[in-house]
Amino acid sequence: MPKLKILKLEIWTKLKLGLDGAAGDPSTEAPNVAWTSDFHEPTAHEGIAWSSHEPAPLVREGRWSRRHSVLLATPKTRSFKVSATSIEANNFALTGVVFQPFEEIKKEYLAVPITPNVSMARQTYSDECEATINEQINVEYNASYVYHALFAYFDRDNVALKGLAKFFKESSEEERGHAEKLMEYQNIRGGRVKLHSILMPSSEFDHVEKGDALYAMELALSLEKIVNEKLLNLQSVADRHNDPQMTHFIESEFLTDQVESIKKISEYVAQLRRVGKGHGVWHFDQMLLHEGDAA
Numbered sequence: 415m416p417k418l419k420i421l422k423l424e425i426w427t428k429l430k431l432g433l434d435g436a437a438g439d440p441s442t443e444a445p446n447v448a449w450t451s452d453f454h455e456p457t458a459h460e461g462i463a464w465s466s467h468e469p470a471p472l473v474r475e476g477r478w479s480r481r482h483s484v485l486l487a488t489p490k491t492r493s494f495k496v497s498a499t500s501i502e503a504n505n506f507a508l509t510g511v512v513f514q515p516f517e518e519i520k521k522e523y524l525a526v527p528i529t530p531n532v533s534m535a536r537q538t539y540s541d542e543c544e545a546t547i548n549e550q551i552n553v554e555y556n557a558s559y560v561y562h563a564l565f566a567y568f569d570r571d572n573v574a575l576k577g578l579a580k581f582f583k584e585s586s587e588e589e590r591g592h593a594e595k596l597m598e599y600q601n602i603r604g605g606r607v608k609l610h611s612i613l614m615p616s617s618e619f620d621h622v623e624k625g626d627a628l629y630a631m632e633l634a635l636s637l638e639k640i641v642n643e644k645l646l647n648l649q650s651v652a653d654r655h656n657d658p659q660m661t662h663f664i665e666s667e668f669l670t671d672q673v674e675s676i677k678k679i680s681e682y683v684a685q686l687r688r689v690g691k692g693h694g695v696w697h698f699d700q701m702l703l704h705e706g707d708a709a
């Protein structure tokens with residue numbers, strides 16, 4: 415009986431894909447195939463349904479829009495060709511290979527840790543992703559701290575721009591909320607939250623030429639752009655470690671809000687540049703104070 419090899423393929427297909435690299439239908443797209451497991455000798459328990467010289471017919475032509483993992487067995491010396499089709503459209507058995515959960519869980523990396531301070535939930539979560547999430551928590555806390563200092567400045571009795579005070583207070587709370595969301599995520603993935611130091615921000619924000627309102631808003635704009643840079647770095651770290659769940663989290667929970675914040679604060683800077691340092695700032699401040707009020 416010929417020796418068999420077991421191939422695990424992950425297929426993202428449209429139709430008629432030649433998976434063995436052999437000449438296929440030139441009109442079809444090149445396959446996107448990931449080889450994800452070692453070849454090894456099948457055992458009697460692995461449920462291989464065929465062992466002849468010809469590979470079992472896996473699937474037939476058709477459309478397949480989702481990702482599928484399949485197992486194939488084939489004689490070591492032979493190449494073969496597979497076409498993909500929709501399971502929904504045809505009731506063919508895919509491979510004849512039966513998933514054996516109690517065999518699969520014997521793999522060493524799936525063993526549940528018994529050390530008390532080691533996460534049991536952690537799976538395919540890299541140390542670099544964990545460290546970069548902790549760095550981002552610190553970035554968000556720093557932004558929150560600067561905004562809190564700005565709130566305290568504009569709330570002074572001799573400054574009294576209540577709209578700006580309100581805006582920066584809400585911004586501070588929002589950044590703290592971002593830090594907390596990242597903490598929760600760190601715990602979901604089985605990482606450990608490590609808080610770093612927060613730098614002391616300035617407490618004076620008046621500027622000879624720009625005045626305080628414009629100066630503060632320009633500061634906020636620069637800060638939001640730095641935060642955005644850090645988020646993009648976080649996303650690229652997750653991407654580099656092939657962590658699609660983490661990239662999805664960063665993209666869906668942070669990146670859109672961040673560019674929207676940058677747009678909004680840019681508009682505030684533009685408006686403050688128009689109104690100058692005097693009376694116009696009062697009106698701008700009133701606009702911020704009543705933003706969100708019912709019409």
Ligand SMILES: [Fe+2]
Binds near residue numbers: 554588589592641
């Ligand atoms: Fe943020």
Ligand SMILES: [Fe+2]
Binds near residue numbers: 588589675
């Ligand atoms: Fe922000």
